Amino acid sequence: MIGLLHTLPAELIYRILDNVDEITLLLSCRNVCKRLDSIIDTYIRYQVLTKLHLRFNQIDSQGTKYLAKTLETNKTLTTLYLGINKLGPQGVEYLCNTLLKNQAITTIELENNHIGDQGIKYLEYALRHNHTLTTLDLSLNDIGVQGAQDAANILLKNKRLTIFMLNYNHIGIHGTQSIAAALMKNDTLCTLQLGHNQIMDQGAHYIAAALKKNRTLTRLYLEGNDIGTEGAQQLANALRQNQTLIEIHLGMNSIGSEGAKQFANALLTNKTLSGLFLERCTIGLQGLQFFSEVLRENQTLTTLDFSNNGITDRGVGFLINLLAENRVLTTLILKSNCISIQGAKHLINAIIKNKTLMTLDLSNNKIATGGNERFIEIFQTHLEMKIIF
Numbered sequence: 001m002i003g004l005l006h007t008l009p010a011e012l013i014y015r016i017l018d019n020v021d022e023i024t025l026l027l028s029c030r031n032v033c034k035r036l037d038s039i040i041d042t043y044i045r046y047q048v049l050t051k052l053h054l055r056f057n058q059i060d061s062q063g064t065k066y067l068a069k070t071l072e073t074n075k076t077l078t079t080l081y082l083g084i085n086k087l088g089p090q091g092v093e094y095l096c097n098t099l100l101k102n103q104a105i106t107t108i109e110l111e112n113n114h115i116g117d118q119g120i121k122y123l124e125y126a127l128r129h130n131h132t133l134t135t136l137d138l139s140l141n142d143i144g145v146q147g148a149q150d151a152a153n154i155l156l157k158n159k160r161l162t163i164f165m166l167n168y169n170h171i172g173i174h175g176t177q178s179i180a181a182a183l184m185k186n187d188t189l190c191t192l193q194l195g196h197n198q199i200m201d202q203g204a205h206y207i208a209a210a211l212k213k214n215r216t217l218t219r220l221y222l223e224g225n226d227i228g229t230e231g232a233q234q235l236a237n238a239l240r241q242n243q244t245l246i247e248i249h250l251g252m253n254s255i256g257s258e259g260a261k262q263f264a265n266a267l268l269t270n271k272t273l274s275g276l277f278l279e280r281c282t283i284g285l286q287g288l289q290f291f292s293e294v295l296r297e298n299q300t301l302t303t304l305d306f307s308n309n310g311i312t313d314r315g316v317g318f319l320i321n322l323l324a325e326n327r328v329l330t331t332l333i334l335k336s337n338c339i340s341i342q343g344a345k346h347l348i349n350a351i352i353k354n355k356t357l358m359t360l361d362l363s364n365n366k367i368a369t370g371g372n373e374r375f376i377e378i379f380q381t382h383l384e385m386k387i388i389f
Helices: 010-017 022-027 034-041 061-071 088-099 116-129 145-157 172-183 200-211 229-241 256-266 284-294 312-325 341-354 373-381
Strands: 051-053 079-081 107-109 135-137 163-165 191-193 219-221 247-249 275-277 303-305 331-333 359-361 386-388
Touching: 010 034, 022 051, 022 061, 061 088, 088 116, 116 145, 145 163, 145 172, 172 200, 200 229, 229 256, 256 284, 284 312, 312 341, 341 359
Parallel strands: 051 079, 079 107, 107 135, 135 163, 163 191, 191 219, 219 247, 247 275, 275 303, 303 331, 331 359, 359 386
Antiparallel strands: none
């Protein structure tokens, strides 16, 4: 077979390759012989292959070893999706050896691969020397306190990474302390995802301290971290000083109405935050009232998520008052708030008068639109609006 590859015209091999999928082209056709490699190098589909999707493929460490060998000489692939496989720490080691040589890959997704603390240690070493990777997803990887220390070292020593995802690990308070300390010195990271890591109020305190010094982070995700009123107060205080963060995601934390008050007050002085996400934060009617008063004056917030916060029709009045004066908000998310069709109609009427809000999400509320002429009229006359039920 290899003998034929030395004699077949390149044009005929191109035709054969036309019937091969991208994964086979990259993983099975490379490294067979030098002539085939040289032909593939000039094959247009290979030259434009920039993303490889290998999620849900049962790839283990041996499979990763073969993949890594192939990627060592690849100069076109920039994005590698390897989530939900079985790489383990050994597979990550093979991949890291490639990162020491490959200068094309910018994005790697390794979600749910059980790499553990040992796996991130390999990555920490590789990223000291790699100068191209900008996005790394290590969510759901059994990373604990020691692994968090290596994650912090990545932030201290690597000057290219801009997006770092560590959701659903076991970083905890002490791991968060390490990462927060690194954030104080890091000047390249733009997005950090630490959702569901049991950081609690003390961890929020460490993150808040980092936000007072960091000047590059623009998006922060802290969902589901057992953050209460005290932690919310610390983060809100940080927002009064921080002038670079544009989005903060705090869903599924029990910040309560008092925490909501702290964030609302922070918006009086913060001039950069454009997205605030507070889904399932138990802010209630009182918390909503605080925001409705403050957002009449705020000139920067464009997206607000109050989903699943017990607003009901009683809270609609606060929102109507807000929309009567605010001319900046463009997206309002109110999913799962027990709002009835009457409350929804009042809201939509307020939006029509507002003329700025373009998206209203009312999904999973007590609304049925069938046969309601008012909703039909709104949809027909305000096509620029997006209303989700």
